[in-house]
Amino acid sequence: xxxxxxxxxxxxxxxxxxxxxxxxxxxxxxxxxxxxxxxxxxxxxxxxxxxxxxxxxxxxxxxxxxxxxxxxxxxxxxxxxxxxxxxxxxxxxxxxxxxxxxxxxxxxxxxxxxxxxxxxxxxxxxxxxxxxxxxxxxxxxxxxxxxxxxxxxxxxxxxxxxxxxxxxxxxxxxxxxxxxxxxxxxxxxxxxxxxxxxxxxxxxxxxxxxxxxxxxxxxxxxxxxxxxxxxxxxxxxxxxxxxxxxxxxxxxxxxxxxxxxxxxxxxxxxxxxxxxxxxxxxxxxxxxxxxxxxxxxxxxxxxxxxxxxxxxxxxxxxxxxxxxxxxxxxxxxxxxxxxxxxxxxxxxxxxxxxxxxxxxxxxxxxxxxxxxxxxxxxxxxxxxxxxxxxxxxxxxxxxxxxxxxxxxxxxxxxxxxxxxxxxxxxxxxxxxxxxxxxxxxxxxxxxxxxxxxxxxxxxxxxxxxxxxxxxxxxxxxxxxxxxxxxxxxxxxxxxxxxxxxxxxxxxxxxxxxxxxxxxxxxxxxxxxxxxxxxxxxxxxxxxxxxxxxxxxxxxxxxxxxxxxxxxxxxxxxxxxxxxxxxxxxxxxxxxxxxxx
Amino acid sequence: xxxxxxxxxxxxxxxxxxxxxxxxxxxxxxxxxxxxxxxxxxxxxxxxxxxxxxxxxxxxxxxxxxxxxxxxxxxxxxxxxxxxxxxxxxxxxxxxxxxxxxxxxxxxxxxxxxxxxxxxxxxxxxxxxxxxxxxxxxxxxxxxxxxxxxxxxxxxxxxxxxxxxxxxxxxxxxxxxxxxxxxxxxxxxxxxxxxxxxxxxxxxxxxxxxxxxxxxxxxxxxxxxxxxxxxxxxxxxxxxxxxxxxxxxxxxxxxxxxxxxxxxxxxxxxxxxxxxxxxxxxxxxxxxxxxxxxxxxxxxxxxxxxxxxxxxxxxxxxxxxxxxxxxxxxxxxxxxxxxxxxxxxxxxxxxxxxxxxxxxxxxxxxx
Numbered sequence: 021x022x023x024x025x026x027x028x029x030x031x032x033x034x035x036x037x038x039x040x041x042x043x044x045x046x047x048x049x050x051x052x053x054x055x056x057x058x059x060x061x062x063x064x065x066x067x068x069x070x071x072x073x074x075x076x077x078x079x080x081x082x083x084x085x086x087x088x089x090x091x092x093x094x095x096x097x098x099x100x101x102x103x104x105x106x107x108x109x110x111x112x113x114x115x116x117x118x119x120x121x122x123x124x125x126x127x128x129x130x131x132x133x134x135x136x137x138x139x140x141x142x143x144x145x146x147x148x149x150x151x152x153x154x155x156x157x158x159x160x161x162x163x164x165x166x167x168x169x170x171x172x173x174x175x176x177x178x179x180x181x182x183x184x185x186x187x188x189x190x191x192x193x194x195x196x197x198x199x200x201x202x203x204x205x206x207x208x209x210x211x212x213x214x215x216x217x218x219x220x221x222x223x224x225x226x227x228x229x230x231x232x233x234x235x236x237x238x239x240x241x242x243x244x245x246x247x248x249x250x251x252x253x254x255x256x257x258x259x260x261x262x263x264x265x266x267x268x269x270x271x272x273x274x275x276x277x278x279x280x281x282x283x284x285x286x287x288x289x290x291x292x293x294x295x296x297x298x299x300x301x302x303x304x305x306x307x308x309x310x311x312x313x314x315x316x317x318x319x320x321x322x323x324x325x326x327x328x329x330x331x332x333x334x335x336x337x338x339x340x341x342x343x344x345x346x347x348x349x350x351x352x353x354x355x356x357x358x359x360x361x362x363x364x365x366x367x368x369x370x371x372x373x374x375x376x377x378x379x380x381x382x383x384x385x386x387x388x389x390x391x392x393x394x395x396x397x398x399x400x401x402x403x404x405x406x407x408x409x410x411x412x413x414x415x416x417x418x419x420x421x422x423x424x425x426x427x428x429x430x431x432x433x434x435x436x437x438x439x440x441x442x443x444x445x446x447x448x449x450x451x452x453x454x455x456x457x458x459x460x461x462x463x464x465x466x467x468x469x470x471x472x473x474x475x476x477x478x479x480x481x482x483x484x485x486x487x488x489x490x491x492x493x494x495x496x497x498x499x500x501x502x503x504x505x506x507x508x509x510x511x512x513x514x515x516x517x518x519x520x521x522x523x524x525x526x527x528x529x530x531x532x533x534x535x536x537x538x539x540x541x542x543x544x545x546x547x548x549x550x551x552x553x554x555x556x557x558x559x560x561x562x563x564x565x566x567x568x569x570x571x572x573x574x575x576x577x578x579x580x581x582x583x584x585x586x587x588x589x590x591x592x593x594x595x596x597x598x599x600x601x602x603x604x605x606x607x608x609x610x611x612x613x614x615x616x
Numbered sequence: 617x618x619x620x621x622x623x624x625x626x627x628x629x630x631x632x633x634x635x636x637x638x639x640x641x642x643x644x645x646x647x648x649x650x651x652x653x654x655x656x657x658x659x660x661x662x663x664x665x666x667x668x669x670x671x672x673x674x675x676x677x678x679x680x681x682x683x684x685x686x687x688x689x690x691x692x693x694x695x696x697x698x699x700x701x702x703x704x705x706x707x708x709x710x711x712x713x714x715x716x717x718x719x720x721x722x723x724x725x726x727x728x729x730x731x732x733x734x735x736x737x738x739x740x741x742x743x744x745x746x747x748x749x750x751x752x753x754x755x756x757x758x759x760x761x762x763x764x765x766x767x768x769x770x771x772x773x774x775x776x777x778x779x780x781x782x783x784x785x786x787x788x789x790x791x792x793x794x795x796x797x798x799x800x801x802x803x804x805x806x807x808x809x810x811x812x813x814x815x816x817x818x819x820x821x822x823x824x825x826x827x828x829x830x831x832x833x834x835x836x837x838x839x840x841x842x843x844x845x846x847x848x849x850x851x852x853x854x855x856x857x858x859x860x861x862x863x864x865x866x867x868x869x870x871x872x873x874x875x876x877x878x879x880x881x882x883x884x885x886x887x888x889x890x891x892x893x894x895x896x897x898x899x900x901x902x903x904x905x906x907x908x909x910x911x912x913x914x915x916x917x918x919x920x921x922x923x924x925x926x927x928x929x930x931x932x933x934x935x936x937x938x939x940x941x942x943x944x945x946x947x948x949x950x951x952x953x954x955x956x957x958x959x960x961x962x963x964x965x966x967x968x969x970x971x972x973x974x975x976x977x978x979x980x981x982x983x
Contacts, residue, residue, distance in 0.1 A: 415885075419729065424881045530741065532885065533730060536892035537745050540760070544745075544900075547759040548752040561759035563626040 043330065044305050046371070046553030046587055109202050115146050115220040122150050122218070125207050134210075139166070142174030145183060146220040150206075155213035157232025164193055165215070165228060184222045196229035211286065235260065241343040241365075243510060249385040250346045254365035261360045261367065262290050264345035269294070269352060279310050281327075281361075282318035289324060289361040292348075297355045299587050302552055306357050306370060320364030328370075330550050335518060335542075337511035338551040340372040347381045355588035371554035371586065374546065375570045377509040378402075383573055391573040399571070401506030405516045408500045409446050410523030410535050412493070416442045418531030434490035443528040445489050449497040450524070452479055454517070457501070476501075558585040567593075618911045618919050620822045621755035625832045628816060628823055630765040631758050631901060632836035633843070635812035638898040640772075640847040641867050641891045642720060643944055644809065648848070649860040652802050653793030657849035662803025664841030667810035670960040671833045674817055677967040679826040681977030686817040686963065687912040692977065693970035700913065702962050706814075707909040709951075709958040711926070714902045715933025716947045718742050721895050723940040724865055729888060739934045742899055743927045749900035750907050750923040754822060757900055764897055769843070771890040775867070775883060776850045778874050783853040793857075808955030809844075813837055815905050817963065818912075867891070903930060 112118050119136070126134040138148040147169070151161075168174070168191050178186050188197050200206055201224045206216045213231035238260065241253030254261045262276055273295040280286045289310065293303055309328040318324060321341055329338045340356075342348055343366050348358050351369035359368040378398050383391040415423055416431060423431060438445055456475040480494040500520065507513040519542060526534035549556040559566045565584035568574035577598040582588050623631075648656040681689045686706070690699035722738040730738065749757050793799055813836060816829050823829050851866045854873075863869050871887040874880075904919075907926050911919050937943040970976070 419885065419888075422882055422885045424879050426878065530733065530737070531730060532888045533725060533738065533741070533892055536889055537741055537896060540764075540893055540896045540900075541745055541748060543760050543763060544749055544752050544756055547763065548756040555759065557759060557763055561627070561762040562624060562755075563762065 043550065044553045045550075046299065046301060046585075109204050111201050111203060111206065111218070111223050111225055113221055113223045115148065115218060118218045118225070119148055121203055122207075122216075125203065126150075126210075137166075139170055141169045141183075141187070141219065143170075143172055144175055147217060149215055149217050150210055151215040151230075152210060152213065155233045156215055156230050160194070160230040160232065161215065165230065168193065169217075182222065182224075183219055184224050184226055187217075187219075188226060192226070192228060194228050194230060197226055199224040199226050201225075208280075208286065212288070238264065244343050244347070244380065244508070246380060246382040246385070249381045250344065252345055253343045254345060254348075254360075254367060256363050256365055258288055258290060258360060258362040261345070261365070262292070265292060265349050265352070265358075265360075265367075268345060268349040273297075274352065277307070279307065281310055281313050281324060282315060284316040285319065287318055287320075287362050289359055292352060292358040292360065294352055294355070297353070297582070297588050297590050298357050299355065299589065302371060302586075303357055305552055306359065310359070319361070321359065321361045321366040321368045322364065324359060324361050325368055330552065334545060334549050335515040336374065336546055336549065336556065337377065337509060337515070338370070338372065338549060338556070340369045340377060340509065341366050341511060342369065343367075344381055350381070350384070353593075355582050355586040355590075371550075371552035373551065373554060373558050373583075373585065374556050375560075377512050378507075378571070379569075380508045384576070388573050388575045395571060395573065398506050398508060401503035402516065404499050404503030405501075405507065405513075406503075406519055407523060407535065407539075408496055408503070409450060409520060410527040410538075412496045412527075413442055413446055413524055414527035414531040414535055417528060431490075431492055434492045437487040438490050439487065440489075443524070445493055446497075446524055449480075449483070449489050449493055450500075450521070452483075453497055453501055554585045559583070618908065618917060620819060620908065621753055622822050622824065623755055623758040625823070625828050625835075627758035627762045628819075628828070628832035629836045629839070630762040632813055632816065632832065633840050634761050634765055634768070634894055634897050635815065635901050636810050636836070636840040637843045638894050639809060640844050641865070641887075641894070642717075642724070643864055643948065645848055645851050645866040646860055646863050647944070647948075648802075648806075649852075649857050651794075652799050654788055654790060654852055654857045655793035655799040657845050657852055659793075659799045659803040659806070660809070660844045660848055661841055662800055663806045663809050664837060664845075666804050666807035667813060667960070668834065668837050670807065670964065671813050671837060673967055674814065674960075674963045675826065675830050675833060677963055677970065678817055678820055678829055680967070680970055680975075682826055682979060683821065684977050685820040685912060686814070687909060689817075689970075689977075690962075690966055693966045693973070693975050702966065703909060703913045705958050705962065706818075707906055707913060709955065710902055710906040710909065711929060712933060712947075713951055713955075714743075714746070714899060714906060714930045715936070716943065716951055717895075717902070718899055718930065719934040719937055719943050720948060721899075722934070723943060724868075725892075727864065727940075728868055728884075736931075736935065739931055742896060743903070743930050743934075745896050746900040746903035746930075747923045747927045750904050750926075751920055753919075754819060754904060754908070757897070757904055761897055761901070764893055768890050768894050771886055772843070772847070775871050775874070775887060776846065778876065778883065779850055779854050779870055782873070783850075785853065787853055787856050788849075805956070806952060808952050808959065810837060810840060811955045811959035812901075814959045814963070815901065818905050818909060903927070906930075 112121070119138075122136065123129075128134055128136070133153045134150065135153050136148050136150050138146070141147045149161075149166075169187070174191055175183075175186075177190070184199055188199065200209070206225050206227065209227045210216050213233060215228045215230050217226040217228060219225075235257040236255045238252050238255055240251045244253075252264060254264065266274065266276075271294070275293055275295050277291045279289055279291060281289055291303070291307060291310065306328065310324070313324075313327045315327065318327065325337075325339050325341065326332065331338065340351070342351070345367075348360075348367040348369065351367075352358055356369045356371065359370075361368075378395055380394075383394060386394070416435070420428065435442075440448065453476070456479065459475070476498070480489075480498070483489045484491050484494055504513050504516055504520075507516060522542075523535055523538055526538035528534075530537070546556055547561060555562055558564050559570060565581075567581050567583050568579045573579075577594065580594045580596070580598070581591050582593050584591075645656065648659065652659055677689060677693075678684075678686075681692060684692065687699075687703045690702040693699070694702060718739050719735075721742065722735045725738050726733065726735060749760075813833055816823065816833050820826075820829060823832065847867070851860060851870065854870055855863070855866065860866055868884060868887055868891075871883040874883045903926070907919050907922050910916075910922055910926065916922065937947055
């Protein structure tokens with residue numbers, strides 16, 4: 021009750037505007053006017069630098085040299101020393117103290133899935149290895165790490181150097197090892213599945229990459245099936261998903277930054293973008309929003325999307341979600357920034373526009389007339405899914421004179437035996453359809469589809485026979501349902517399902533007038549939206565330079581530029597003459613002609 | 617001063633075209649025919665030319681005070697007191713337009729589509745939508761105008777093309793109507809049909825400089841002149857002028873009479889949807905302009921608190937007229953007659969006084 025009163029009071033009283041910013045705006049700036057690389061220059065030689073895994077914001081477009089990299093690391097170390105780090109977080113040189121700390125941190129012995137394996141390295145130095153049961157590859161530990169460490173001749177060639185460095189350089193035959201002197205880092209990496217090796221007398225622990233947990237194989241995507249094109253979908257494993265994208269974009273400028281989200285569950289998520297193509301401001305904004313999520317539990321793309329989107333109270337999605345690596349790769353190449361979260365087989369891409377939500381991978385894989393046709397079908401599906409039941413209600417309740425006479429006779433005949441008012445009749449059918457759809461998802465997949473089809477047919481037929489609804493309405497609801505299935509973005513499809521009910525009520529209350537007002541209101545709200553600074557209806561409203569892939573998809577070789585609204589530093593998607601063979605051939609022919 | 621955001625020439629043109637051309641769907645064509653007979657289609661071109669002349673003078677005024685909107689210019693040119701009166705009159709004109717056009721729309725809706733619905737419900741829903749638009753801001757309205765204009769124009773031209781089957785050239789005669797002098801005088805006086813172009817002066821700060829205002833203003837006036845003239849020409853070609861005089865909404869009756877095959881017996885659903893959507897946007901534009909002038913007048917930082925009281929005022933204005941005939945004969949005609957004074961003559965007075973008093977704005981810094 022007090023909450024309700026407060027809401028009413030807030031509605032009636034005026035509060036001064038807090039002097040806050042208008043939100044993130046992506047304006048044209050110097051990044052956009054940077055000299056545009058040609059496509060050939062963009063695909064530089066590979067192999068110089070692997071993906072950066074740093075939390076620091078680096079927007080430099082040139083890869084670092086080894087000297088610069090080392091210099092940076094030294095500087096970081098010096099910084100650490102100068103800042104006099106918290107001593108409680110520094111790993112002790114006494115093994116027993118480290119063991120106690122690790123046991124305490126992991127709440128042992130209550131916690132039964134943490135394994136601490138104590139042993140002697142080379143039968144000389146006491147050590148222990150800590151890891152989580154089930155997250156490490158036991159074969160690697162048993163065959164490649166422990167036997168070598170426990171071998172008698174481990175320290176045969178050990179000189180003055182630190183034993184940890186010696187082990188890393190000479191003994192541990194694992195592809196990725198590094199060391200840390202902080203408990204927090206060690207604990208986090210153990211939680212990530214790495215094995216931590218602590219040595220007697222060493223103030224550092226070695227983190228060994230021996231991860232190996234159960235994961236699903238790469239399978240065909242379940243929500244974005246296509247006929248032509250790749251049949252690979254993401255899995256729940258972050259590394260696999262990143263690798264799937266790297267397999268498509270073989271370029272050293274593809275950056276993968278790892279961030280941890282969720283204060284308690286510390287879920288990893290990868291932020292992927294092309295350096296030099298994605299707008300640095302967008303990258304910065306996305307990282308800023310991810311880093312500032314203050315929640316104990318964040319899992320998967322769905323939760324991340326809700327935490328970082330611009331406006332939570334809008335129905336339309338402001339971030340695109342996809343299950344397909346090829347589509348994700350195309351997002352990255354367009355200049356969008358992709359977020360892949362651990363634990364769900366989806367990637368998020370931002371910024372996104374309304375028209376972009378109608379694009380699928382298939383549009384690009386089929387020839388352009390097919391692509392255009394498919395998009396138009398989807399837009400027609402959107403129209404049917406949104407307006408059809410509402411228009412039916414408005415026509416039958418308010419504007420009967422507008423129905424052609426023959427059709428009006430059919431409608432009247434069909435409705436003759438129906439005891440319910442039109443609104444109730446439509447609501448019964450719509451809710452029944454939604455139930456079938458929702459039920460079809462929950463039941464086991466073997467009978468799920470059958471239930472959907474049988475349910476729809478039998479329920480529709482039975483409802484007509486019983487005189488509960490008119491046959492015409494069954495057709496209207498079926499077309500509406502098919503239309504909503506044609507919408508490629510699941511979040512958008514849900515939004516449309518909700519909006520449909522709004523239009524039904526608007527049509528029932530004020531006929532065409534109500535539907536038009538509702539449409540204008542929704543367009544107002546949609547037009548006021550922005551996705552990471554990019555207006556939602558760009559390039560139509562506001563008008564920006566149109567690339568040739570918005571609603572109509574022109575032949576692929578004419579799509580020379582990236583979307584203008586993304587303000588990418590490198591606008592060029594293709595060279596000036598992408599079909600270079602045409603000019604070469606014609607030149608050759610001209611030469612031949614000249615010779616003869 | 618309220619922050620209204622920025623929009624481009626394209627959006628500005630769409631905004632003005634929707635604001636001006638929406639009248640073609642209203643009672644205007646019938647009234648014009650009653651006044652001047654068959655010459656409506658070229659009379660509107662005379663009105664358009666007059667409006668262009670006035671806009672050229674308004675542009676000179678805006679150019680003289682770069683980066684300032686009309687309210688600030690009135691203050692700078694005429695002094696705070698007289699400037700206040702001028703701006704207040706401008707606001708009242710817009711508020712009256714919102715109320716009267718809402719009422720006109722409501723009466724037509726009641727006549728043709730919703731006979732049993734109380735007028736207050738129709739007016740209330742319309743003004744509510746306009747209030748939401750005020751909350752969302754000018755940028756949003758401009759984008760919606762841009763988004764809606766092309767489908768609206770497509771539908772409009774389709775209706776005109778479909779009606780070509782019923783064209784009778786002899787309907788255009790007598791080509792001089794009730795006399796050339798009457799046509800010219802009415803044309804000049806009815807320049808107020810294009811007076812919505814003044815919104816560019818109200819939102820001058822949102823457009824990037826006087827150059828953009830000039831481009832947006834002249835383009836939108838020319839296009840609006842073409843669209844309205846074409847519509848009036850088609851109406852005149854389809855119906856005899858004696859018939860048009862009797863029809864309240866010519867465009868609606870035209871679409872209702874179209875018939876293609878056994879299924880497409882009437883096209884009025886398309887017309888209704890187009891007309892309602894464009895009118896809603898049109899009322900939103902006028903209502904936002906009213907609120908914006910009010911905020912500028914009293915130097916308010918935030919338009920939102922003004923929206924609801926102003927909506928109450930607009931609804932009150934809308935329910936003042938006794939009946940539909942008084943809406944048409946007194947109020948709409950009043951706005952058409954006196955609109956010229958507030959929308960065109962007052963800025964010209966401000967320009968003349970600014971020249972006499974040698975008042976000028978600071979030149980804009982090049983960013």
